[in-house]
Amino acid sequence: MGDSDSFAERLGRRRFLRLSGAAGAAGLAGCAGQDELQGETETDGDSGGGSGGSGGSGSDTETDGGDSGGGESIKVGAVIPFSGDLADFGGPMLNAMKMAQEDINAAGGPLGREIEIVDEDSGTDSTQAVNAANKLVNTNGVQSVIGAVSSGVTISIANSVTIPNGILQITSASSSPSITTLDDDDLVWRTRTNDRFVAKVMAMIAQNEDASSAAVVYINNDFGKALADTFESAFEGETTAKVGYSSGQSSYNQVLSQAFADDPEFVALAGYPESGTTMLSQWNEQGYGGNWILHTSLLSSDVIENVGADIMNGMYGVRTKPPTGDATDAFVSDYEEQFPDAQVFSPYSWNSYDALVSYALAVQAAGTADPAEVKAQMRPVSNPEGETVSYGEFESAISMLEEGTEIDYSGPSGTVNYDENGDVASDMVIVSVEDGQFTDQETIPADELI
CATH class of the missing domain: 3.40.50.2300 (Response regulator)
Structure with a gap:
C-alpha cells in the first residue's frame, strides 16, 4: 500500500476484507442443517435486556414508603x-x-x-x-x-x-x-462499555499499521490484566511482553526496559493519567523507540500538556464514540x-x-x-x-x-441498552494525537466487536 494512504483508508480496506470474510462464513453457516444450529448460544451482545458533593450526611436509615409522593428523599x-x-x-x-x-x-x-x-x-x-x-x-x-x-x-x-x-x-x-x-x-x-471492545480496537490499530510485534504495559489490577489478556488474544502478530506495574512509582524504567526488550513496534498502555504521564515522559527521556496505543483512561488533555504535545504527536488511542x-x-x-x-x-x-x-x-x-x-x-x-x-x-x-x-x-x-449482564455496548473511535489534540480517525461499530 502506498505511503500516501491515510490511516482511515488503510483501516477501511482491512475492515472490508474482514467483514467480507465474515459474510462469506455466515453464508456457509446458513447452508448448515437447522439441527446443527439449534444448540448454539450467544454469550455476548444485547439480549434485552475533596468531595464537596451536593448530598447530605443524614444518619437515619431510610424506610422506603413505596409509591408515596412527597416522601423522604x-x-x-x-x-x-x-x-x-x-x-x-x-x-x-x-x-x-x-x-x-x-x-x-x-x-x-x-x-x-x-x-x-x-x-x-x-x-x-x-x-x-x-x-x-x-x-x-x-x-x-x-x-x-x-x-x-x-x-x-x-x-x-x-x-x-x-x-x-x-x-x-x-x-x-x-x-x-x-x-x-x-x-x-x-x-x-x-x-x-466493556474493555473487551477497547482491547480489540487497540490490537486492530497495531495490525492496521502492519506491526508484527507489540507489547502490553498494564496497571496490575483487574482492569489491566483483563485488557492485556484480551489484547494478546486479538492481536494477530507476536505479543512480545505483558508487563504489569503498580501506580505511584517515581520511576518506571524497569517496566519500560522489560516492555521494550524485544523492540516491539507498538506498546499498548492500559493505565491511569498520573502513572501514565510519568511513564511516557521517562520513555521519551530514555530514548526508547516504537509507538504507543493508549487506553481511554489516558485520553486527557492534561496528559498531553504534562507529557508534551511534541512527544505525544502520532500516538494512538481508543475511546467510546460519543453519540452525534x-x-x-x-x-x-x-x-x-x-x-x-x-x-x-x-x-x-x-x-x-x-x-x-x-x-x-x-x-x-x-x-x-x-x-x-x-x-x-x-x-x-x-x-x-x-x-x-x-x-x-x-x-x-x-x-x-x-x-x-x-x-x-x-x-x-x-x-443505554442493558444486556443480560447489565452491560452496554458502544461504538469505538480510534484517535491520534495531532497538533496537541486527540483527533478522531475512524469509528468501529460495536457489532463488529461483539
Whole structure:
C-alpha cells in the first residue's frame, strides 16, 4: 500500500476484507442443517435486556414508603475518586450527577421524591472505597451506589458491600470484563462499555499499521490484566511482553526496559493519567523507540500538556464514540455553561449522567426504591421497544410511566441498552494525537466487536 494512504483508508480496506470474510462464513453457516444450529448460544451482545458533593450526611436509615409522593428523599451514594491516580475523573463525574439530580428533581423526582446525592472519595483505593461504601449504606442509608472508576475498586465494593447488602450499584467508568462475570444477583450495572471492545480496537490499530510485534504495559489490577489478556488474544502478530506495574512509582524504567526488550513496534498502555504521564515522559527521556496505543483512561488533555504535545504527536488511542445526536451536544453545552472551569471528561461525565437518570426511571417504574424491585426495571425503562425519551425529557418519561406507557431511555452517552449482564455496548473511535489534540480517525461499530 502506498505511503500516501491515510490511516482511515488503510483501516477501511482491512475492515472490508474482514467483514467480507465474515459474510462469506455466515453464508456457509446458513447452508448448515437447522439441527446443527439449534444448540448454539450467544454469550455476548444485547439480549434485552475533596468531595464537596451536593448530598447530605443524614444518619437515619431510610424506610422506603413505596409509591408515596412527597416522601423522604431517595439517597444515592457516589464513591468516586477525588484523590489518587484517578483523581482527574471524580470532579467531572460528580458534576454530571449534579446535572442529572437537578433535571430529575426539577421534574418532581421519581415517585414525587427528590434524589439526594451523598458522595465519598474512593481515593482510587479498594480499602478506602469499601469503607466509604459501608458508611454510605450503613450510616447514610443509601439503597444505590454509583461507582467506582477503577475496576478493581468497583469489584471490591461490589463483593464486600453492595452485593452482600442487596444494594444496587452502577458504575459509569469501570470497564474490566471481570465485572461482566460477577455473581451479582443482577445488582451491578454499568453505562460504560466493556474493555473487551477497547482491547480489540487497540490490537486492530497495531495490525492496521502492519506491526508484527507489540507489547502490553498494564496497571496490575483487574482492569489491566483483563485488557492485556484480551489484547494478546486479538492481536494477530507476536505479543512480545505483558508487563504489569503498580501506580505511584517515581520511576518506571524497569517496566519500560522489560516492555521494550524485544523492540516491539507498538506498546499498548492500559493505565491511569498520573502513572501514565510519568511513564511516557521517562520513555521519551530514555530514548526508547516504537509507538504507543493508549487506553481511554489516558485520553486527557492534561496528559498531553504534562507529557508534551511534541512527544505525544502520532500516538494512538481508543475511546467510546460519543453519540452525534442532539442529546450529547445539548449535554456538553449545558455542562460548559454550568461548570465553565471544569473539564467534560467524556465518556465518564455523560455516562454518569445516564447512570443516575436510568436509575431514577427504574425507581419510578418499580414504584419503590427497594433495590430488589428497582433492578427488575433497569432494562425495561432503557431498552427497546418503548417510546423513546432522551436528555431533558425526564418529566415526559415520568408521565408516560404513570400512564402505563413503556419507555426506552437514551441519553448523552447514547442508547443505554442493558444486556443480560447489565452491560452496554458502544461504538469505538480510534484517535491520534495531532497538533496537541486527540483527533478522531475512524469509528468501529460495536457489532463488529461483539
